[in-house]
Amino acid sequence: MTEKYSAKYIAKSSAIASRLLGGEMMIMSAIDSTFFTLNTAATVIWQAADGHTSLSDIVTHHICAEFEVDFETALRDAEHFVEEFSRHGILLVSDQPVADRPVEDQSIEGPAVSPTEAA
């Protein structure tokens, strides 16, 4: 899985509901009602997933810039996050930048990436 997605562009699916609650993002799939929460760092990736920024750039400019974490560690966690959420159809992965999508603009602080999932 190493660097499988680093050059890819990630975007939020429109078939989800999401809201920030106490610094953590709640996400529910409209496809199967699976409910997820993201920790603060995963929330930052989520909010930066605009479809025209590569995962590598998101990690560099949003994670490494805001959290005390080295690039390799952050990218590994980010890759895991994208792998997991693209499998659920919540994140869309593309080789090329995609059309504009709404991105919530919120500034968050917190530890490293660790998505939480529950059916």
Added chain:
Amino acid sequence: MSLIQEMSQRALDLGVPMSVHFDITYRCNERCVHCYLDHDDHGEMTTSEIKRVLNELADAGTFFLTFSGGEVLMRRDFFELLEYARNLMFAVRIKTNAVMIGESEARRMLELGVDQIQVSIYSHRPEVHDAITKLPGSLRRSIEAIRFLTDQGLRVTIANVLMTANMHDHSGVQALARELGVQYSLDPTITPKMDGDRSILNLRIPGSELKGVFHNQALVGNVEEFCAPPAAPDEDVMEGYPCSAGHTLAYISPYGDVFPCVQFPLPSGNVRRQKFLDIWNHSSELNEVRSIRAKDLTVCSICSHVGTCTRCPGLAYMEGSMRGPSTADCEKSFERTGIPSANMQRGTPPSVPLIQIQM
């Protein structure tokens, strides 16, 4: 604790209105005999007013948004509002009689990512269902619509309100739900009309029937567990909240009035005059609701059912006091367990006149 329960607890701790029930119209194409609403339009919010309120709800942190009525599809701008709400990333649930849902409406709901659709079905027999809705052909049309919705892969729940006219039909409706591949929920609650008229309470099913419902394994699952005598309440129970109304749940009427819950007609503000969050945070009525713990309830605090009763503070309010008992729920606890509630033992019938919603 499930993840949703964890987030609900967090919303409670943070004072976030995680769920909002938004009636966007009281107009309806059915005239159900048990309905508590006045279906005339007394000045519904406009499209732009509702969109502004939706923005405010998103800012307030609302996640689950239920569009209801009346019949939501009586509004010509329904899909515009639905699309707007989905763009704001709400998890949208719809309560409808589905009579106006055809294939194209079902497809649009799927495209817009609706989470769940609840359809009211009273009986599997057209002569019973249609007599309740007073709309000939309504059962056939609702069932057709459910098929359109499930064909799209949408999640549908049949809501079966029980009253005297259909009290023997729940098994038939449950079988219909199975045949259609949808969820089934049953509710034996009939509430007074919003104008204070209590006459429709005569439609409530008698206690003997209620007992039969609560002891029906097909409806409640494990009967022994469901009907078990209540455990002695501990400190957590006595310090607990009666329900989510006003804590993580709010209700907004088509006229912009804000209440703790659709079943709790305590006027707490109006979004045409104030921002929703100002009402949510500063309304003295909502703050009073939030201040009430089980230990503060005038009769229920000494009742053995206090920890397990479905006591609705809104129904209690309609009987005269939001801290008092709800006799309908006393009856439910009794029929479920065979143990009379403290209120029943007291033997005082509700005598305080119903408080009406101020429009």
